[in-house]
Amino acid sequence: MNRELGTNGPSVSAIGLGCMGMSGAYGQSDEKEAISTIERALELGNNFLDTADYYAVGHNEELISKAINGKRNKAFLSVKTGQLYAPGPNGAMGPGPISGHPDYLRNAVFYSLRRLKTDYIDLYTQARVDPAVPIEETIGALSDLVQKGIIRYVGLSEASVDSIRKAATVCSITALQIEYSLWSRDIEAQILPTIRQLGIGLVAYAPLSRGFLSGEFKKPEDIKDSRVNMPRYQGDNFFKNLELVETIKTLATAKGCTPAQLALAWVLAQGDDIITIPGSKRINHLEENSAAENVILTQEDLQSIEAIMPAGIVSGTRYPERFMNALNR
Incomplete structure (x- = not known):
């Protein structure tokens, strides 16, 4: 199932594939299995592949290039940029400052092209708004790349209403x-x-709240990766949110689908202008998620979900405080 991405945008799969987890973001992954998962996504018609040049410092793009070799025309490549890496408190490299400087973007895109082994990127997205650079300048640089045929569409991520409106005065923004x-x-x-x-x-993105809504976690000790730092997975928040997951399981069973499929179907039911990119690094999860497009939620279903799980019911913020500051700018 395909949907139009934006009023004047391309037709892409309603359910895409978030590739971040294939490069160690959520525990170890097997490269052979990851490549097979991407290849299977393309077979299923899930052509929207989402990555970023900072996922494992380019490793994710190189991984995707192997999977789409000889199949570039079947893939819609969505690449985010602008997140720099810097040494953390323990000396390990981690997320650092944001850069929206035009020179940085013009340089970064060519490294992505090299790693992806392609001569164009379908959707190029500024990962976060750089408060030190007017958004008009950032988007102006991306607009230039469109004019040169290096990228085809421009995107924003985690931007405020004000930034979105300003960006839209410079060029057509295809997706947020x-x-x-x-x-x-x-x-x-x-x-x-x-x-x-x-x-x-x-x-x-994160339509399954990084796996929590799929019901795979039973206790905080089940989490052994970066998610341990996220408030929704910690302490009392974990157990309060686990109760909500049990409710989702009950609804999903009544609907004849899995909790993950119900959660994805809910996102898609919020409008035909929405696509979703659940992360998968294994074929079985990919196929389960892909089948969510066959789950039809009636108005009665949606009302039941809303009554049980209204907006704001989740306990805890989605990121630690230091990362929340980079949102909605």
């Missing part, structure tokens, strides 16, 4: 990538109406 799920609905008040007014499509 932002977290959206049953547990992350902040965008419904202002951001979603704004992008709909401007004809911008929504790319919903």
